[in-house]
Amino acid sequence: MRIIIIEDEALMAEELETLILEYNSNYSIEAKLATIDEAVEYLQNNPMPDLFFSDIQLPDGLSFEIFQEIKCNVPIVFCTAYDEYALEAFKVNGIDYILKPFDSKIISDTLEKVNKILNKPTFKQGDFESLLSAFLDNKDLITKKNILIFKGERIIPIDTNEIALAYLDSGVTYIYTFDSEKFAAEQTLDKLESSLGVDFYRINRQFLVRRNAIEHVSKYFARKLLVATKIDVSEQIIVSKAKASSFLKWLQE
Missing domain, CATH: 2.40.50.1020 (LytTr DNA-binding domain)
Incomplete structure (x- = not known):
């Protein structure tokens, strides 16, 4: 499995990479990207991975902007240290969230879920694209007055x-x-x-x-x-x- 990590904290990105490779050493971390601009530029010029692990808060905004700019038809796991972002809307096929700090069980459970989705006989790549589009269209309905x-x-x-x-x-x-x-x-x-x-x-x-x-x-x-x-x-x-x-x-x- 080819994976891209979007995380601005270098130590956190390295820790996540270590835990992923501990789960399966045959997985490949294709890139570790730190900003929205860097991620958009990379994805415009390189193949789509099989899976994203993406922090939500990046130095130049929220990572949702990446997936509004780039056509995405693969699973995304959003990572955050803040409970207010941990919306149950993420808990759907192909879109998930995990809370920092990570540990081996959190990562292994997440990867198990992703593998089950990808190995479903009814799995279609387009499912993720429509799901992500619906999520991004509605994620900001909960706003403060x-x-x-x-x-x-x-x-x-x-x-x-x-x-x-x-x-x-x-x-x-x-x-x-x-x-x-x-x-x-x-x-x-x-x-x-x-x-x-x-x-x-x-x-x-x-x-x-x-x-x-x-x-x-x-x-x-x-x-x-x-x-x-x-x-x-x-x-x-x-x-x-x-x-x-x-x-x-x-x-x-």
């Missing part, structure tokens, strides 16, 4: 409908409202991304932008995109070449 922000010494809830964008600066996550108010957020940018739903797009490591906060998009060098928002921000908002296609698809939905 309020986000906690800091205002002086107070912590107050803000309606998510008021949020235009969020960005990371010097380790602090800030939220801009449509009234151009700026607040420090209690959550990390990764947590906000998982909470705010499909109306927001993780453009890069720094910016999470709401669809109706975008004024226009311009072509940028090296097939990147430059995003102008209705809210003035001090830095350029740039979409990478690897994300450009999925971003434009999201923008027109």
